[in-house]
Amino acid sequence: DADVTQTPRNRITKTGKxxxxxxxxxxxxxxxxxxxxxxxxxxxLIYYSFDVKDINKGEISDGYSxxxxxxAKFSLxxxxxxxxxxxLYFCATSDWTGAGTGELxxxxxxxxxxx
Amino acid sequence: AQSVxxxxxxxxxxxxxxxxxxxxxxxxxxxxxxxxxxxxxxHLQLLLKxxxxxxxxxxxxxxxxxxxxxxxxxxxxxxSVQWSDTAEYFCAVRARxxxxxxxxxxxxxxxxxxxx
Numbered sequence: 001d002a003d004v005t006q007t008p009r010n011r012i013t014k015t016g017k018x019x020x021x022x023x024x025x026x027x028x029x030x031x032x033x034x035x036x037x038x039x040x041x042x043x044x045l046i047y048y049s050f051d052v053k054d055i056n057k058g059e060i061s062d063g064y065s066x067x068x069x070x071x072a073k074f075s076l077x078x079x080x081x082x083x084x085x086x087x088l089y090f091c092a093t094s095d096w097t098g099a100g101t102g103e104l105x106x107x108x109x110x111x112x113x114x115x
Numbered sequence: 116a117q118s119v120x121x122x123x124x125x126x127x128x129x130x131x132x133x134x135x136x137x138x139x140x141x142x143x144x145x146x147x148x149x150x151x152x153x154x155x156x157x158h159l160q161l162l163l164k165x166x167x168x169x170x171x172x173x174x175x176x177x178x179x180x181x182x183x184x185x186x187x188x189x190x191x192x193x194x195s196v197q198w199s200d201t202a203e204y205f206c207a208v209r210a211r212x213x214x215x216x217x218x219x220x221x222x223x224x225x226x227x228x229x230x231x
Contacts, residue, residue: 035221040124042205042223043159058218090158094219102147102209104219106158 003027004107006091012113019078021110023091031094032074033104034058034066036087043090049074081114088112117142117210121222128196129230136191136225138180138206148189149207149219150180159205165189176200201229 004025013019023032030051035043035058045058047066055066063085065077078085088111092104120139128134140146150162163174170182180191189206206222 033219040223042121043221045218045220048218102219103149103161103164104151104159104207106160108158 004091004093004105006089006107006110008110009108010111012115013081014115015080015082017081017114019081019112021076021089021091021112023074023076023107025072025074025091025093025105027093027095027105028071029093029095029105030071032068033092033094034064034074034076035090035092036060036085037090037109038087046076046089078112081112083114086112086114117146117208117220119206119208119220119222121204121206121225123225124223125226125228127228127230130198131195132229134191134193134196134200134227136204136206136227138189138191138222139187140189140206140208141187142208142210145211147209147211148180148182149209150174150178150189150191151205151207151221153203153205153224155202162191162204196227196229198229198231200227202227 007022033048034046037043044060049055049068067075088109090109091107094104118141122137148165151159152162153159163172165172165182173179178193204225207219209219
């Protein structure tokens with residue numbers, strides 16, 4: 001089983017619909033992240049959470065919200081999806097503790113298409 | 116704010132050719148540096164990382180990267196590429212220390228196509 005699991009893996013929806021992407025991890029990491037990947041733009045950080053009570057905006061948080069339900073779960077919501085939110089979304093975790101490696105471990109990705 | 120530049124957006128090589136992908140970052144303080152690889156249809160995986168010590172870092176699958184602090188660079192190299200190296204490669208930087216974000220910032224990626 002994957003250490004970082006994302007659901008759904010693929011989703012097609014219509015403009016204005018609410019969408020939730022879920023992420024769960026079994027690595028025991030405190031830090032979790034949501035990135036979106038667009039061709040030619042690389043990965044851009046949407047939101048990140050350093051623990052259950054800590055949520056922070058990334059580079060491109062407008063139009064998105066997150067919820068850290070537990071240490072192992074971090075969900076991303078699009079309250080009213082729009083076509084330019086069509087992208088590949090990745091959840092990631094890290095064990096950063098100041099002296100740790102800070103390596104990110106990625107989920108398999110969720111491909112979202114907004115029509 | 117820190118940023119990462121990958122100047123090669125698309126590279127095409129023949130098998131056995133040597134590879135060098137450029138990565139430059141903007142941050143004057145201490146950094147941690149990473150190269151990730153994304154094979155077609157898969158998620159990102161760590162190739163190698165630099166935290167401190169020897170600036171020449173060796174990673175998996177014969178890849179290596181050299182941190183040159185004076186040039187703010189962390190270029191990825193491989194002496195002889197294989198068809199299976201076809202993938203997208205991302206450089207990433209984390210700024211450390213007071214006032215730094217401690218977030219991992221990615222470059223825009225370099226798509227490598229290796230022809231058999």
